[in-house]
Amino acid sequence: MVGSTNEELLQKSASGAPEGTVLIAERQLAGRGRLGRRWLDHPGGSVLCSVLFRPPFEPRWWYLAPWVVALAASKAALETTAVRCRLKWPNDLLAGEGGRKVAGVLSETSGEGGLVVGIGINCNWPPEFPPAGSAEAAAIAATATSLDRVAGAPVDREALVARMLELVAEAWTRLLAGGPAPDPGAVAELCSRYRDSSSTIGELVRVEMAGEAVTGRALDVDDQGRLVVESATGARPIDVGDVVHLRSGAGAGAD
Ligand code: BTN
Numbered sequence: 388m389v390g391s392t393n394e395e396l397l398q399k400s401a402s403g404a405p406e407g408t409v410l411i412a413e414r415q416l417a418g419r420g421r422l423g424r425r426w427l428d429h430p431g432g433s434v435l436c437s438v439l440f441r442p443p444f445e446p447r448w449w450y451l452a453p454w455v456v457a458l459a460a461s462k463a464a465l466e467t468t469a470v471r472c473r474l475k476w477p478n479d480l481l482a483g484e485g486g487r488k489v490a491g492v493l494s495e496t497s498g499e500g501g502l503v504v505g506i507g508i509n510c511n512w513p514p515e516f517p518p519a520g521s522a523e524a525a526a527i528a529a530t531a532t533s534l535d536r537v538a539g540a541p542v543d544r545e546a547l548v549a550r551m552l553e554l555v556a557e558a559w560t561r562l563l564a565g566g567p568a569p570d571p572g573a574v575a576e577l578c579s580r581y582r583d584s585s586s587t588i589g590e591l592v593r594v595e596m597a598g599e600a601v602t603g604r605a606l607d608v609d610d611q612g613r614l615v616v617e618s619a620t621g622a623r624p625i626d627v628g629d630v631v632h633l634r635s636g637a638g639a640g641a642d
Contacts, residue, residue: 390417392437393495393505399439400501406441409552418507421493422629426507427527429516434490434548437505438555448569449502450612451562453478453494454581456504459554460490461584464508467546468538473586476605476614476630480508481586483537486632488530506551509533510542574610581608587630592616594628601625602633 389395392410394417399408412435418426428435440452457478464470464480470489472480478492490508497503512533517524534542561573582588585608593602594616603618613624 388412388414388416391415391419391505392435393419393493393503396437396439396503396505397495397497397501400497400503401499403499404439404501406439407556408439409436411436411548419493419505420491420507422627425523426491426493427517427523428507429509429512429533432509432511432513432516432533434506434508434510434544434551436508436548436551437503438552440502440504440559441500442502443563443567444569447611448574449494449496450477451569451574451577452502452559453492453504454577454612455555455558455562456506456551457490457492458577458580458584459551459558460492460506460508462554463547463550464489464534467550468534468540468542470534470537472584474581474584475632476585476587476608477612482534483532486586487532487537489532489534489537508547510544510547511535578608578610587614587632591633593631593633594625595631596625596628601628605630 389412392412396410414428414430415435418428420426442449457474461472461480464472470482472482475481479488480490482489493505495503517527562569564570587605588607590605592605593600601616601618603616606615606617609615609624613626615622615624
């Protein structure tokens with residue numbers, strides 16, 4: 388049990404831990420989500436995993452690491468549970484009717500050239516989870532679900548995380564083959580897989596950012612991983628934000 392696997396791995400990164408160091412927890416007492424949110428887990432019912440990358444690339448390419456993790460988790464989920472996930476920009480995995488959030492990805496830098504990418508996957512939720520009684524739990528219940536609920540069968544977390552880590556290693560190795568810049572062929576393949584898995588591209592969205600929101604059509608992701616949204620003022624690439632899909636029934640994601 389840890390506070391946060393990301394936090395622990397950031398500390399190990401600062402002490403010189405090598406690329407490929409992985410931390411996995413059964414539960415977290417202070418799980419962190421994107422944009423300063425909390426990440427709640429059901430103890431023993433999730434994959435809570437952080438991976439340390441040491442990208443030799445310029446920071447503009449670092450978005451590739453969370454994409455590698457999200458796509459690996461999606462493929463591993465399909466192979467081990469038969470659940471097909473879609474990616475909500477930037478890196479939420481949605482599944483089931485209406486596209487509910489089953490996983491989220493958080494990237495954090497350690498300042499020593501380290502990039503920690505953590506993923507939380509909701510695997511096996513008992514009927515009473517999330518517990519009633521807080522607004523936070525109600526928001527999760529309204530927008531998130533677990534792979535076992537979608538699959539209709541218990542999820543083998545070990546098989547899922549083992550396959551995910553194998554796929555992460557394969558995809559990252561292909562990117563590293565390019566030397567100090569990511570291999571162009573591997574980038575093109577990853578971006579194409581990301582676009583094919585995206586539930587956001589093509590949708591009418593509202594993107595909530597610090598102090599403002601943009602509403603428009605999500606056109607694409609650009610070569611820096613930004614979401615390009617066509618609004619009344621033209622096409623605008625967005626680095627960081629929270630996306631709400633405005634078509635009815637779309638998943639809103641919950642932390
Ligand atoms: C999000 O969707 O907001 C991202 C959630 C990321 C949660 C994972 S669980 C493992 C790792 N450790 C953390 O504290 N957070 C990430």
